[in-house]
Amino acid sequence: MADFETPEIKEFIGIPALQEGSMAHSSPFIAKPDHQESLGFPGELVENWQQVALEKMDDLRTRYRSFQVFLDSCVKCGACTDKCHYFLGTADPKNMPVARQDLLRKVYRRYFTVAGKYFPKLVGAADLTEEVLDEWYSYFHQCSQCRRCSVFCPYGIDTAEISMAAREIMDAVGKGQKYCNEIIGKVHTIGNNLGLPGKALANVLEGLEEDVEDDTGVAVKFPLDVKGADILLVTPSADFFAEPHIDGLIGYAKVFHETGASWTLSTTASEAGNFGMFIGSYENMRRVSMRIRDAAKELGVKRIIFGECGHAWRIAYSFLNTLCGPFDFLDQNYPIPQHILEYTWGELEKGTLRINKEENDHMTLTFHDSCNVARGSRMGDYPGGQFDYPRNVIKAVCNNYVDMDPKTTKEATFCCGGGGGLLTDDLMEIRVKGVLPRATALKSVVENEGVTHMAAICAICKSQFTKTLPYYGFTMDQIVSVHQLVSEALVMKGSEQEAELDGTDGDDTEE
Amino acid sequence: MSGFIAALLWVGLVVFVGFTARKIRQYWKTPAPLKIPTTPAPVTQTGVVFRMAREVVLFESLFKSNKWIWVFGWMFHLGLLLAFFRHLRYVVSPENFMWPVISNVIVQSFGQYAGFAMVAGLFGLLARRIVVERIRYISSPSDYLMLLMLIVIGVSGLVMSFVSHIDVVQLKMFVMGLFGFDFQNLPESGALLIHLLLVVVLLLIFPFSKLLHAPGVFFSPTRNQIDNPREKRHLAPWAAEKYNDHVDK
Ligand code: HEM
Ligand code: SF4
Ligand code: SF4
Secondary structure, three states: OOOOOOOOOOOOOOOOOOOOOOOOOOOOOEOOHHHHHHOOOOOOOOOOHHHHHHHHHHHHHHHOHHHHHHHHHOOOOOOOOOOOHHHHHHOOHHHOHHHHHHHHHHHHHHHHOHHHHHOHHHHOOOOOOHHHHHHHHHHOOOOOOOOHHHHHOOOOOOHHHHHHHHHHHHHHHOOOEHHHHHHHHHHHHOOOOOOOOHHHHHHHHHHHHHHHHHHHOOOOOOOEOOOOOOEEEEOOHHHHOOOOHHHHHHHHHHHHHHOOOOEEEOOOOOOOOOOOOOOOOHHHHHHHHHHHHHHHHHHOOOEEEEOOOHHHHHHHHHHHHHHHOOOOOOOOOOOOOEEHHHHHHHHHHHOOOOEOHHHHOOOOEEEOOOHHHHHHOOOOOOOOHHHHHHHHHHHHHOOOEOOOOHHHOHHHOOOOOOOOOOOOHHHHHHHHHHOHHHHHHHHHHHHHHOOOEEEEOOHHHHHHHHHHHHHHOOOHHHEEEHHHHHHHHEOOOOOHHHHHHHOOOOOOOOO | OHHHHHHHHHHHHHHHHHHHHHHHHHHHHOOOOOOOOOOOOOOOHHHHHHHHHHHHHHOHHHHHHOHHHHHHHHHHHHHHHHHHHHHHHHOOOOOOOOHHHHOOHHHHHHHHHHHHHHHHHHHHHHHHHHHOHHHHHHOOHHHHHHHHHHHHHHHHHHHHHHOOOOOHHHHHHHHHHHHHOOOOOOOOOHHHHHHHHHHHHHHHHHHHOHHHHHHHHHHOHHHHOOOOOOOOOOOOHHHHHHOOOOOOO
């Protein structure tokens, strides 16, 4: 299957003994010149890259308080050393959060602090050499920016911030990552990560309308570019074609249909994902976000709702208002933006949706908290709502639900292993090793509690799990979208399911 | 000798205050352009104050993270704090309004034993640094030296308290004289000399080392931001200047 060994899955998540350099060979493909240049970065490694890198570092520390404070404050207490899923899965000490930060910190110390200038050996400062740059490239692409380390650090030091800064510095010297930068280019030019043009998108949606009608007998619409609709739905483009994402999209559409909502998708904003965050670029993140503002204005909608996607929701919830607000042209009676789960849970609470939980009785569910939702955003109006909303919805549509080990859920959740711009085939080894902690927790509930399926609310999580969990003996179809569960249980008015349930079916044969 | 120590102490204090203030100013001036509290996070300012208080007083995140480091770290810092308060009686005169706080039973009697807690905590931290492979891996020479230095400061202090007592009255005169620029002689004591010299070193390295965690924790955006990005637009000055052209002025 691949040229690396899949780690052995044990009963508990253990802390491995260090294996120095065990992942030093892992590096993603380097961005091609035209991908670099279209984002405003140099095409290839510039001649005076050391100077440019140090200038960028200096620039970032004057613009980002997090960067400056985090570089100074770490006491090397070691509390974070066993918290990263990539360390737990690879045993490479440079995947311990503090060691990852130190790759950058040692250079900061050398050039920007008194101690490092005069006593480099004493304080672990080091020159910025080509080897250091290569190490940055390798290990800052073994961080999914999941923020788990930040939860457990006494000062909240967030290695994600350091990784983002490091990637921004690498972009500035011309050493960007192919996967992220190519994708950001596609969003800028075509409108979504997949490079799916408007025509193709319209076809997909038409196909879905037919499928749903075949399935339920109800003409559920998947509107595209409808001016004057109330709601603009922005969802990750994987929802248009990947499994199980697409079943989630069907779920959103059915919920909108059933609640009589007037909604639309947009061709130009056909992507909720925003890889600008992964490369730490405020500018690119803003450019990608602006499409959403522009689409909302152009279509004249009153509300913006985001589909199931982790990092997209972090950016939508935490940054959208900053990047391209204020949204004074939208209806202020609703959260701006709103998560689809906030919408669906609201409707479930109101009782507008008829649910037949038995439709999901063949499954016992568990739920994977996506890192960016859990630790970088919120749902509802109280802290921790992001943990309750998905669980509430799942429990409202399924009879069998079990949580995984609390050390692996909610704020302590483990990343799926594919976030932060790592969801690419050239990083397969780190992805497979990085999913180990989650796989371990899942295996435990499968064996002890009879769990059959794991629900997720993130396009990256879903893709990563369906691809990597099979390495550990799970099957692809054990991963489901939360709105897929809603879709299964929802009994739409006038549907065949309703007729069957109420016994008004013309040809009721079996019960 | 006394004059030399007095001069060193002054240099140490000036460097400590001046450069730490400069660092704090830097943290203060540097904007946090995005809302990045580690969630779940408080949704009000009051909530943030409580979160920060729990971090600073109880080391809440560390408690969630690692009980051993928490125990040793908390013992050390609490010991340090009490010892610090106990030292204030050398600086503050009985007429001062602070005197009742400093001379109260808790500080003066518990404070006497706080030194033991501090040193024990430091030994615990040092032991982990040496024994636990992961922490050894991330340690630089300065990390060990810092602990050793604090241990020697603590032990030399304890020696003066419990083994070879020094002339406290004369010490108080020295300290009061130090601040009044009326230099007095130090009591004769090797332990005191070591104690004071290392305190000078501590003061000198504080603003240039990881000891910046003490001011740093208060400026950490993941801990001190309010989780209200949807309700209130957050915008850094540089971003407002460069990236806000979509907003009608
Ligand atoms: C606001 C005040 C402070 C807070 C909240 C604070 C908090 C912490 C925490 C949570 C740790 C990590 C756990 C540990 O290793 O103990 C730590 C480490 C440390 N602190 Fe503080 N601290 C403060 C002030 C100070 C001061 C004034 C000193 C100076 C002497 C100091 C010296 C140290 C040292 C040396 C370590 C590293 C211990 C090691 O090597 O393992 N701290 N501090
Ligand atoms: S942000 Fe996540 S992936 Fe990165 S170092 Fe921290 S725990 Fe590891
Ligand atoms: S937990 Fe925080 S302070 Fe401790 S080593 Fe990790 S990053 Fe540094």
